[in-house]
Every structure is written in C-alpha cells, then in structure tokens.
Amino acid sequence: xxxxxxxxxxxxxxxxxxxxxxxxxxxxxxxxxxxxxxxxxxxxxxxxxxxxxxxxxxxxxxxxxxxxxxxxxxxxxxxxxxxxxxxxxxxxxxxxxxxxxxxxxxxxxxxxxxxxxxxxxxxxxxxxxxxxxxxxxxxxxxxxxxxxxxxxxxxxxxxxxxxxxxxxxxxxxxxxxxxxxxxxxxxxxxxxxxxxxxxxxxxxxxxxxxxxxxxxxxxxxxxxxxxxxxxxxxxxxxxxxxxxxxxxxxxxxxxxxxxxxxxxxxxxxxxxxxxxxxxxxxxxxxxxxxxxxxxxxxxxxxxxxxxxxxxxxxxxxxxxxxxxxxxxxxxxxxxxxxxxxxxxxxxxxxxxxxxxxxxxxxxxxxxxxxxxxxxxxxxxxxxxxxxxxxxxx
Amino acid sequence: xxxxxxxxxxxxxxxxxxxxxxxxxxxxxxxxxxxxxxxxxxxxxxxxxxxxxxxxxxxxxxxxxxxxxxxxxxxxxxxxxxxxxxxxxxxxxxxxxxxxxxxxxxxxxxxxxxxxxxxxxxxxxxxxxxxxxxxxxxxxxxxxxxxxxxxxxxxxxxxxxxxxxxxxxxxxxxxxxxxxxxxxxxxxxxxxxxxxxxxxxxxxxxxxxxxxxxxxxxxxxxxxxxxxxxxxxxxxxxxxxxxxxxxxxxxxxxxxxxxxxxxxxxxxxxxxxxxxxxxxxxxxxxxxxxxxxxxxxxxxxxxxxxxxxxxxxxxxxxxxxxxxxxxxxxxxxxxxxxxxxxxxxxxxxxxxxxxxxxxxxxxxxxxxxxxxxxxxxxxxxxxxxxx
Numbered sequence: 001x002x003x004x005x006x007x008x009x010x011x012x013x014x015x016x017x018x019x020x021x022x023x024x025x026x027x028x029x030x031x032x033x034x035x036x037x038x039x040x041x042x043x044x045x046x047x048x049x050x051x052x053x054x055x056x057x058x059x060x061x062x063x064x065x066x067x068x069x070x071x072x073x074x075x076x077x078x079x080x081x082x083x084x085x086x087x088x089x090x091x092x093x094x095x096x097x098x099x100x101x102x103x104x105x106x107x108x109x110x111x112x113x114x115x116x117x118x119x120x121x122x123x124x125x126x127x128x129x130x131x132x133x134x135x136x137x138x139x140x141x142x143x144x145x146x147x148x149x150x151x152x153x154x155x156x157x158x159x160x161x162x163x164x165x166x167x168x169x170x171x172x173x174x175x176x177x178x179x180x181x182x183x184x185x186x187x188x189x190x191x192x193x194x195x196x197x198x199x200x201x202x203x204x205x206x207x208x209x210x211x212x213x214x215x216x217x218x219x220x221x222x223x224x225x226x227x228x229x230x231x232x233x234x235x236x237x238x239x240x241x242x243x244x245x246x247x248x249x250x251x252x253x254x255x256x257x258x259x260x261x262x263x264x265x266x267x268x269x270x271x272x273x274x275x276x277x278x279x280x281x282x283x284x285x286x287x288x289x290x291x292x293x294x295x296x297x298x299x300x301x302x303x304x305x306x307x308x309x310x311x312x313x314x315x316x317x318x319x320x321x322x323x324x325x326x327x328x329x330x331x332x333x334x335x336x337x338x339x340x341x342x343x344x345x346x347x348x349x350x351x352x353x354x355x356x357x358x359x360x361x362x363x364x365x366x367x368x369x370x371x372x373x374x375x376x377x378x379x380x381x382x383x384x385x386x387x388x389x390x391x392x393x
Numbered sequence: 394x395x396x397x398x399x400x401x402x403x404x405x406x407x408x409x410x411x412x413x414x415x416x417x418x419x420x421x422x423x424x425x426x427x428x429x430x431x432x433x434x435x436x437x438x439x440x441x442x443x444x445x446x447x448x449x450x451x452x453x454x455x456x457x458x459x460x461x462x463x464x465x466x467x468x469x470x471x472x473x474x475x476x477x478x479x480x481x482x483x484x485x486x487x488x489x490x491x492x493x494x495x496x497x498x499x500x501x502x503x504x505x506x507x508x509x510x511x512x513x514x515x516x517x518x519x520x521x522x523x524x525x526x527x528x529x530x531x532x533x534x535x536x537x538x539x540x541x542x543x544x545x546x547x548x549x550x551x552x553x554x555x556x557x558x559x560x561x562x563x564x565x566x567x568x569x570x571x572x573x574x575x576x577x578x579x580x581x582x583x584x585x586x587x588x589x590x591x592x593x594x595x596x597x598x599x600x601x602x603x604x605x606x607x608x609x610x611x612x613x614x615x616x617x618x619x620x621x622x623x624x625x626x627x628x629x630x631x632x633x634x635x636x637x638x639x640x641x642x643x644x645x646x647x648x649x650x651x652x653x654x655x656x657x658x659x660x661x662x663x664x665x666x667x668x669x670x671x672x673x674x675x676x677x678x679x680x681x682x683x684x685x686x687x688x689x690x691x692x693x694x695x696x697x698x699x700x701x702x703x704x705x706x707x708x709x710x711x712x713x714x715x716x717x718x719x720x721x722x723x724x725x726x727x728x729x730x731x732x733x734x735x736x737x738x739x740x741x742x743x744x745x746x747x748x749x750x751x752x753x754x755x756x757x758x759x760x761x762x763x764x765x766x767x768x769x770x771x772x773x774x775x776x777x778x779x780x
Contacts, residue, residue, distance in 0.1 A: 053710070058724045079724075094706040095724030141776030142707040 007171035007329065007338075007374035008178070012157055016168065016378055019156035021195055027051040028195055029139035030149040031131055032085055032093075034078030037198055038151030039085040039217045040206045044197040045149055046089050053143050054086035054093040057135065059102040059126075060228045075230075084216045094142075098134050105129030107228060111241045114234065114265045117288035118368025118387075121182070122226055123334075127152075128185030136193060149195035153177040156191055156199075157378045167191035167316050168378040174202040181334045184372045184382030188316040235266045248293035250275065253286065253302050264293045270303060270364030284364065304361035306341075308332070310371055313343060313352040313383030320381060322349045328375040332362050332385065343373055343381060352383055397758055397765075398714045402543050402572065402691065402749040404594035411598050411642050415634060423633050427622065436633045443633075443640035447604055450643055451589055452580030457607040459626045460636050464571050464592035464603040465491030466616070470627065471588035471605050472537055474614040475565040478502060481534040483527060483558075485509045485517060486734035487542040489569060490719070493730065496537065509538075509554075511734045514681040515545035519553055531563040539569035540584075541576070544718035544731050544747065545680035546691030548573065555585045565611070571595050571603075572688055574643065577650040587611050591643065593635065598642030602635035653752045657690040660750045660759045664692060667763035674770040677741060679732060690750035693718055695732055695741040696770070698777045704746045707773060711765040718747035 012018070030042040032054045045052045056079045079095060086093035106125045113120035131150060139145040153172035158165050167188040172178040186194065198206050210218035229237055239245070245263025252258050259277050261267060267274070271285045275297060286303050287296040313320055320326065324345045329338040341358035356371060365385050372382040398406060407415075418439070426437035441455070448455040461467040468491050476482055476499065484496045485508055500506045510521040517538075522528060536558060541548045551568070558566065565587035570579050574591045581589045588611065592603040607613065619628015646653075671678055676694040681687040696704060701717030702724055708715045719729040728742030748762060 092709065094709070095702065096706070097700055097702060097724045097726050099726050137776060138703070141773050142703055143710045144772075 007180075007377045007379070008175040010374075010376045012170070013376040013378060016157045016159045016376075018170065019158040019167070019191075021048075021197070025049045025051060026147055027053070027143065027145045028147045028149050029053050029055060029135070029143060029145040030091075030195075031135060031151075032056050032082035033151065034081035034085075034217065034220075035151065035223060036210050036215070036217045036220050037153070037206060038082075039215045040201075040209050040213075041149050041151040041195075041197040042085065042089055042091065043209065043213045043215060045195070046091060052089070052091045052149075053139075053145060054082065054089070054091050055096045055135070056082040056093070057102075057130070058095055058097045058099060059130070060099060060107065081217050081220070088213075088215060096135065096138055098130055098138075101130050101134040102126065105133070110228075110234075111238060111243075113368045114238055115243060115290060116368075117264060117290040119268050119366035120368050121370040121384075122228075123182040124185050124370050127183050128190075132183075132186050132190040132194060136190065147193050147195050149197055151198055152179045152183060152196050154180045154183055154196045154199045155377075156194065156196065165192070168380065169316070170199075171374065171377045171379070172196075172199045176335070177203050179334070180374075180379045181331060181370060181372050184370065184379055185314075186316065187318070191316055235263075238265055246293055248295065250277070250295045250297055252283075253296065253298045255296075258297065261295050264288050264290050264295055267295050269366030286364075288366075300363075303364045305363075305365045306358045306361045308356040308358070308362070308365045308371070309386040309388065310343065310354045310356050310383045311352055311386040313345065313354045313381055315381045319352050320345045320354065323347045326373060326375070326381055328373040328380055330356055330358060330362070330371060330373045332365055332369055332371050337362060338374070341373075343383075353386060354383065394712055394761075396712050396714065397761060399748040399750065399754075399762060400714045400716045401597075401751040402595065402688070402718070402747060403716055404600055405597040405751060406753075407599055407638075408597040408642065408645065410645060411638050414641055415599065415638050418634050418637060423637075425630050426633050427620070427630065439637050440631055440633045443636040446640040446644060447591075448606065450579075450647055451591065451604075451606045452582040452584075453589075453606045454609055456624065457609060457611070459605045459607070459613060459623045460631060460639075461603050461605060461627060462601060462632075463491075464489070464569065464590055465494075467590040467592070467603045467605045468492050468537070468567065468569060469495055470613055470616055471567045471590065471607070472535065473616060474612060475567065475587070476504070476535040477533070479504060481505045481507065481531070482537060483507045483509060483531070483534055483563070484537040485511060485539075487511055487515050487545060487547065487731040488537065488539050489543060489571070492537050492539065492569060508734070511731070513735050514686070515542050515547035515679070515731060515735050516681065516686070517549050517554060519550065519557055523557065528557055528561040528563075531558065531561040534563050536563060536566040537569075538566065539572065540579075541572040541688050542680070542731065543572045544693065544729065544745065545735070546688040546693055546747075547680050548576075548686055548688065551584060551586075559585075575646045575650065576654060576689060578647060581606055581608060591639075593639040593642055596639070596642040596646045598638045599635055602632055602639045604639065649752070654689040657750055657752055657754075658684055660754045660756065661690050661692055663756045664748070664750065664759035664763050667760045668766060674767060675774050676746070676766075676770060677737070679735065679737070679745065688749075690754075691747070692750070693745065693747040695737055696744035696746065696773075697738065697740040699744050699773045700726065701729075701743060701745040703773065704744070704769065707769040708765060711769060713762060713765050716747045716749075717745045719745060 032038045110120045110122045155170040157168045157170040169180045250259040283297040286298040327342040339358040339360045345354045367387045369385045444455045444458045510518045512518045567588045568586040571592045594600045613626040617628040679693045732742035
C-alpha cells in the first residue's frame with residue numbers, strides 16, 4: 001500500500017489551519033468503547049482539566065453476551081472495561097441505549113445493502129448517525145455537553161472565523177491508524193463539536209499513556225471485526241434477517257457461465273474465496289447483481305478502475321454544487337491505496353451523483369462502498385460508489 | 394451542592410447506629426461461630442441473639458430463621474423448597490427481578506406459571522384474577538408474591554389474597570417483605586403465609602444479608618450444602634457480623650416506623666407540591682393515587698418520551714440518585730413488565746422513574762428533587778420536540 005502523495009504529511013490546503021481544542025475547560029461527553037483508544041482520549045481530556053462524562057453505547061443485543069474474556073468490543077465485558085476506566089479516571093459513567101438509532105441507521109441499511117448486491121460501510125453510518133448524531137443530541141439533552149469526544153484517530157481543520165468558519169476532518173498523525181475514512185459523513189456542525197484527543201498520537205504512544213495512567217485497558221488487543229458481526233460471518237446475520245440464499249450463475253467477463261454460487265448476497269466485489277472454481281489463474285468477484293442473482297468474476301486486472309460513478313457525494317458543508325470539480329487523492333477503502341484524481345459533479349447532477357476520475361487505477365470498487373477525497377491532509381468530500389445504473393432502471 | 398440520594402428503595406445508606414455496632418464487633422473480634430472454643434461460642438451467642446430477635450419481630454420461632462446472602466437467594470431457597478418441578482406457580486408481573494427470573498426459569502423448565510392481573514395502580518386485581526381462573530385448581534400450588542412493589546410502591550391487599558387462596562386450596566405462600574419491612578410490623582403468623590423474606594439493605598443495614606423466616610414445621614431444601622450450618626439449610630460459615638447488623642437494623646426500623654412514615658410522607662408531599670402537576674411535565678404518575686396504598690416515601694412516574702435510564706442519567710448529572718425502579722445492568726430497552734401489566738403503553742413502560750424519600754431527608758431535599766426533575770424533564774422533552 002502506498003500512501004505517498006496522500007494526506008499524510010501533505011500539509012494543509014491554502015487557508016486552512018489546525019483546529020485546536022478549546023483551552024478553556026469545557027464539559028465533554030466521551031464515548032468509551034472499553035478499548036484503549038477511547039480510554040486514553042478520556043484520560044487526556046481529564047488531564048487537560050475538562051469536565052468529562054463517560055458513556056458506553058449499547059447498540060445491539062450483542063451487549064447481552066458475556067464473551068468469557070475474549071474481549072469483543074460490544075459485549076457486557078466491554079461495558080465493564082469502560083466502567084473501570086471511568087472509575088479509574090474519577091468521571092461519571094452511564095450506559096446509553098442507542099439500539100433503535102443503530103438499527104435504523106446501521107443495521108437495517110447493512111442488511112439491505114448486501115441484499116442489493118452492495119458492500120456496506122456500517123462504521124460510516126454509525127459515526128455519522130449514532131456517535132456524532134444521536135449521541136451528540138443526548139449529550140446536550142442529558143448532560144448539557146456541547147462537545148463529544150471519541151477515541152478515533154483523526155484531527156480537525158478549520159478555515160475562517162466564528163459563525164462563517166468552515167470545518168473539515170484532517171488525517172491523523174499515525175497514517176496506519178487514520179480513521180477519517182469512517183468519519184467522512186460528519187457535517188461541519190458535528191466536526192465543530194467533535195473532539196479527537198488522540199488524533200495527534202501514534203498507537204504506541206497511546207498505549208504508553210494508558211500504561212502510565214494505569215488504565216485497565218492499556219494492553220487490550222485491537223478489535224477489527226464489525227461489532228455486530230463478532231464471529232465475522234455476516235451471512236449468518238443476513239439469514240437471521242430473512243435472507244434465503246438461492247443458487248445462481250457465476251459468469252466470466254464475457255458473460256459465459258463458469259460455475260454456480262450459493263446466493264449472491266453472500267459475495268462481495270474483490271472476493272476470491274468461496275467461488276468453488278478449479279485452480280488456475282486467480283479469479284475475483286467483479287460484480288454482484290441481485291436482480292439476476294448472478295455473479296461476474298474476472299482476473300485481478302479486470303477489477304481495476306480509473307473511472308468510478310459515485311452517489312451521495314458531499315463535503316462537510318453539504319452537497320457539492322453541480323458543475324464543481326474537486327481535485328485530490330481518493331481512497332475507496334479504509335487504509336486502502338490512494339490515487340490522484342478528481343471528482344466531477346456534472347451540471348445535471350442529482351442525489352450527489354458524480355464521477356471519480358483517477359490518474360492511477362483503484363482495485364475492486366464495489367457499489368455501496370465509501371469513497372473519500374483528500375485535499376492535502378484534509379478530507380474534502382466523501383460519498384458512495386454508485387451502481388453502474390440505478391436499480392430501478 | 395452535595396449529592397442527594399433518592400434510591401433508598403434499592404438500598405439505603407447504612408444508618409450510623411448499625412455502622413457503629415459493626416465497627417465495634419469488628420474491633421472486638423467476631424468470626425466463625427462453629428468451633429469448640431470460647432471465641433466461637435462468643436460469635437455463636439451473637440448469631441443466636443440476632444436469630445432470636447428476628448424471629449420475635451417477624452412472628453416465628455428462632456429455628457425457622459435462615460440467613461442468606463441476598464433476598465434473591467432467600468426467594469430461591471424458599472420457592473425451591475415448596476414448588477415441584479411440574480408444579481403450579483402463581484405470581485405477578487410486579488415482582489422483584491429475582492422473583493421474575495425464578496418464575497421465568499420455572500416456565501422454561503415446563504412448569505406452569507399464572508400471573509395475578511394488576512390494575513392501573515399496580516394492585517393485584519383479585520376480582521379479575523377470579524374471573525380469569527387464577528384461583529382454579531390450586532391444589533399443591535405455590536404463590537410467590539411481594540407485599541409491596543418496589544417499582545410501583547403499591548402495597549398489596551394480602552389479606553384478601555390469602556383468603557381467596559386458602560378457600561381455593563392453594564399451598565405455600567412465599568412472601569417478599571423486603572420493601573415493606575421498614576414501614577411497620579411484619580408478622581408471618583398474622584399475615585398467614587408460610588415464608589417471609591426480609592433483606593438488610595432496605596432497612597438501612599449493610600448489603601449482603603437477608604433472611605427467610607418460615608412458619609413452624611415448614612422445611613427448607615438447601616441450595617448450597619455444607620457443614621450443617623443453618624441446621625443444614627444453607628451451607629457455608631454464617632456471616633455473624635452481618636446477621637447482627639440485620640437484626641439491629643430491623644429492630645430500629647420497626648421501633649421507628651410509627652414516627653417514620655408520617656415524617657417521610659410529609660417530605661414526599663412537599664416534593665409533590667413543588668413539582669406541581671406531573672402531567673404538565675409529561676410525567677404520568679404510576680402506582681397508587683392514595684397515600685395509604687403506597688410505600689411512604691415512594692414516588693414513581695412514566696415518561697413516554699424518554700428512556701428511564703436517560704432520566705436517571707440526567708438526574709445523576711444534576712446530583713440526584715434516582716432509579717428506573719426496574720434496574721437492568723446492561724441498559725436494555727426492555728419495557729417494564731410491571732408497567733405493561735398495569736396497562737401502560739410500551740413507550741411509557743420504557744420510561745419508568747422512581748424516587749424514594751426517606752427519614753434522613755428534609756423539606757429542602759424534596760424541593761431540590763422536584764426542581765431538578767422539572768429541569769431535566771423540560772430539557773429532555775425540549776430535545777425530543779426539537780428532533
């Protein structure tokens with residue numbers, strides 16, 4: 001993976017400056033996951049003299065599981081770890097139930113995306129609608145907090161002053177950990193209220209601070225899984241939600257049948273495993289069509305794209321105006337390769353539909369997947385990869 | 394401004410007399426009452442005195458007093474001794490979670506559970522129970538009931554129930570007297586039940602000690618077997634220090650009850666007066682309307698526009714310790730079974746809030762509580778309206 005020329009170390013675009021967190025003590029709600037990153041975020045806020053209130057978000061029924069010390073991110077054990085951290089820091093702690101909001105803006109769209117042959121980005125919806133949506137509302141209503149902090153690796157940038165200030169996310173110092181990709185849906189108001197205390201630190205530094213502060217989560221392993229699919233098997237979640245897999249055709253790039261699959265929603269663009277094809281040149285899923293229940297496969301190079309149709313493209317200030325061209329470096333998956341290019345919003349664009357044109361190809365662009373475009377270190381715009389044509393066409 | 398604790402129904406702060414007595418016993422040395430030496434005999438004497446005192450106050454004989462760790466354990470011990478695996482259990486939706494869990498386990502194991510219906514105020518609706526066949530074919534049935542609901546504050550018409558139950562040939566009644574014990578005399582014989590459970594924490598005694606008192610002749614089947622402690626009905630070394638504290642807390646509570654209740658009612662009335670019409674704040678009062686039907690310091694509400702946990706969190710932020718009344722550790726959205734059984738809709742049943750006033754509160758506390766609840770209610774409702 002090459003990140004040369006990307007957001008890291010590229011500096012801020014003309015007119016933008018780093019957005020420092022307020023020096024004056026403020027009341028901040030911190031979303032504690034039970035992991036080391038949010039623990040340290042809380043510890044840093046406390047050390048800086050802010051009034052900090054810790055919450056753990058109960059998002060789905062996995063919270064009822066006790067995982068026998070396996071330390072998944074969303075179980076009762078994680079809630080316990082969060083509580084211990086809050087206790088260690090001497091801050092109040094509450095469990096906030098956001099199950100309904102999570103179901104509406106993350107879980108249900110996740111399931112429908114797969115059933116529509118798309119690859120969802122659930123963390124984006126969760127950050128936009130739950131953590132920096134519903135939770136921000138609750139922070140204000142319950143605790144009169146204006147600011148919400150998380151343990152995300154991200155920073156903020158600002159241009160202008162006061163009411164007319166513009167806000168953007170800025171890539172974290174630790175390029176390996178940068179999470180701005182997942183945060184791209186935050187609007188300017190949310191970024192203004194967001195606090196990312198660890199955005200200027202590397203992971204080893206975060207762990208070091210946690211150890212020095214005696215936080216019980218200091219040496220807790222990373223959680224990489226999708227939190228509501230703890231065993232990594234999203235297909236069983238789809239089945240729980242009513243998906244009845246139907247066998248269908250696998251075709252090659254010329255449309256010739258080459259095999260059979262067990263249900264299109266169980267496949268993702270770029271997937272290689274589970275195709276049940278004879279050995280030979282590796283083949284990858286290049287398209288999933290739920291209408292015909294057909295999967296198309298191709299050679300690795302068949303999945304390279306220099307032109308990708310987008311939808312829902314927006315900046316923190318709102319949708320891009322038709323006729324806009326925005327240049328930068330694009331990425332179509334978290335920590336994925338960056339490619340130089342631009343987003344073109346055609347004069348007739350609706351629904352944030354736009355075209356991403358790239359100087360070098362990106363691999364395995366799946367409809368539904370999140371796309372972001374960086375201008376220097378700042379995240380200028382984001383959206384989703386569109387289907388080649390609308391589903392209802 | 395300091396904290397204001399309004400969750401005595403979940404466990405009151407240990408009263409100073411009890412704390413002092415515990416400290417004294419710890420200093421003097423109290424330990425295992427089982428042994429052939431003077432030290433054990435001294436501890437045994439303290440335990441015996443506690444048992445005698447509790448037996449006398451709760452209307453049974455000392456050998457029928459068994460100490461347990463918690464009221465949940467006491468309920469499980471008494472119920473497990475009476476209810477056959479395929480037996481009929483009569484209980485209600487207004488029970489403590491420990492009792493609800495026992496009923497759920499019984500049903501899951503193939504046993505039959507009948508619920509006594511509740512009226513809007515959380516009271517057992519015995520006429521409706523009669524009509525729906527709750528009292529039909531009760532031979533060998535066991536009843537598991539709380540004399541007062543900790544969630545709704547409703548003091549139940551036990552005498553009427555016992556009459557109907559006996560007429561219908563029902564078996565043993567296991568009565569949870571945890572919430573009621575601080576309110577006045579509790580006499581097992583006078584109440585006409587087979588087992589009565591009382592816990593220490595709600596009596597301003599320490600957490601970690603409860604008691605099953607049983608009518609003479611009733612046998613308990615141990616859950617934990619051990620070295621013959623508690624006459625073979627609960628294994629494990631007796632917690633002499635805690636048993637002594639429970640006996641003292643019970644004695645003090647019962648001696649003070651005639652004075653406590655009017656004083657606590659006056660504090661709660663002051664809260665009502667300061668709060669104004671709860672409906673105007675979007676808070677539906679739950680539990681009994683009439684003070685005489687309700688635990689003295691109990692106030693409870695249902696908000697259809699917020700989760701009970703959110704109200705509790707916002708009040709905590711204001712310095713107040715309150716409760717949903719049906720606390721669940723993992724913050725689930727499950728509606729309160731008791732409120733549903735009273736006829737509240739699901740949204741309201743998710744928005745339960747309970748405040749309990751106690752003898753250590755003063756009028757200013759009641760006013761502060763009402764003002765904080767007004768503020769929180771207005772803020773949260775405003776936020777809901779703004780969405």
